[in-house]
Amino acid sequence: MQVFEIADQEWFPQSLRSYMQAALTAAWTTHIPLLQSSSPARIVAHLLSHHFGPSIHNYTFIDFCAGGGGPTPSIEKHLNASITTTTTTKTPSYAEAATAPPPVQFILTDLHPHTNLWSAAAAASPNVSFIPTSVDATNVPQHIIQDQKRNGKKVFRLFNLAFHHFDDNLARKILKNTLETSDGFGIFELQDRSPAGFLACCLFGLGAMVMAPYYAWLWGAPLALVWTYLVPALPAVLVFDGWMSSLRTRTVGEVKELMGSCGVDAKEVRGWEVKSGRERFIPGVGYVNWIIVTRKGSQE
Numbered sequence: 161m162q163v164f165e166i167a168d169q170e171w172f173p174q175s176l177r178s179y180m181q182a183a184l185t186a187a188w189t190t191h192i193p194l195l196q197s198s199s200p201a202r203i204v205a206h207l208l209s210h211h212f213g214p215s216i217h218n219y220t221f222i223d224f225c226a227g228g229g230g231p232t233p234s235i236e237k238h239l240n241a242s243i244t245t246t247t248t249t250k251t252p253s254y255a256e257a258a259t260a261p262p263p264v265q266f267i268l269t270d271l272h273p274h275t276n277l278w279s280a281a282a283a284a285s286p287n288v289s290f291i292p293t294s295v296d297a298t299n300v301p302q303h304i305i306q307d308q309k310r311n312g313k314k315v316f317r318l319f320n321l322a323f324h325h326f327d328d329n330l331a332r333k334i335l336k337n338t339l340e341t342s343d344g345f346g347i348f349e350l351q352d353r354s355p356a357g358f359l360a361c362c363l364f365g366l367g368a369m370v371m372a373p374y375y376a377w378l379w380g381a382p383l384a385l386v387w388t389y390l391v392p393a394l395p396a397v398l399v400f401d402g403w404m405s406s407l408r409t410r411t412v413g414e415v416k417e418l419m420g421s422c423g424v425d426a427k428e429v430r431g432w433e434v435k436s437g438r439e440r441f442i443p444g445v446g447y448v449n450w451i452i453v454t455r456k457g458s459q460e
């Protein structure tokens with residue numbers, strides 16, 4: 161992976177990196193009434209349930225670049241809650257409860273596993289688990305996929321705020337491995353190469369300064385206040401890295417080109433359906449940019 165962002169540099173202080181990860185998770189999961197229509201994580205949950213419909217129960221969602229956890233635990237919560245409430249209008253009878261499909265499962269993985277943070281997410285929900293060993297998205301151990309297939313599940317790969325990190329070579333390897341072994345993948349980004357995308361990064365830095373006292377209290381981390389106000393590295397790096405991420409966020413056309421040049425047979429690539437769009441969560445600036453790719457016919 162080419163390293164363009166400051167927080168990815170080896171010399172970057174670990175404590176500051178942890179706050180940045182936590183700030184990104186907060187960006188995914190926060191819903192400020194009146195300002196936001198919804199949290200971005202809830203929007204992704206809605207996109208997935210809308211895209212898959214009832215066939216969502218055939219899938220396991222594996223986050224291949226989970227970092228500190230990111231939005232996946234929150235996506236799981238909203239997704240399973242919405243499936244339960246949309247399919248059930250009243251308290252289910254015992255017979256209905258016994259035949260209802262089980263909740264959709266989510267698995268956290270990363271090249272650098274954050275098992276301490278993931279343990280907390282897994283303890284909070286029976287539908288979130290994790291793989292404690294390193295998983296390289298370019299060469300996913302076969303047993304991870306086979307375990308799902310044995311249970312009758314298809315694998316959908318999640319890349320939340322992650323795909324822009326990869327240069328074209330690495331992205332092609334990841335896509336090749338995905339097309340060869342999985343049934344779908346989703347790229348979800350909170351930034352893009354538009355002026356609004358750059359403005360959103362500035363607002364994120366400003367938001368970090370406004371919200372710092374609340375989160376410092378919530379996380380029991382007074383040091384976050386030092387990194388925000390005394391040495392304002394946290395908002396500065398959030399904005400700068402956000403701009404770098406915006407510059408490298410791919411359009412759907414660029415992702416399709418990479419799929420076509422990743423080394424998978426062209427006929428096979430044509431067997432995949434690519435959908436994309438952007439969903440607004442802050443008027444004028446905040447958008448979830450999404451690309452959902454599935455094997456044609458896999459939702460039947």
Ligand SMILES: C[S@@+](CC[C@H](N)C(=O)[O-])C[C@H]1O[C@@H](n2cnc3c(N)ncnc32)[C@H](O)[C@@H]1O
Nearest residue numbers: 184225226227230270271272296297320321322
């Ligand atoms: C920006 S972070 C992910 C952020 C997280 N998904 C979120 O939304 O907050 C990108 C992650 O990609 C992981 N990564 C980089 N190369 C990878 C690879 N080849 N396979 C799996 N994960 C990789 C890094 O370890 C890092 O945790």
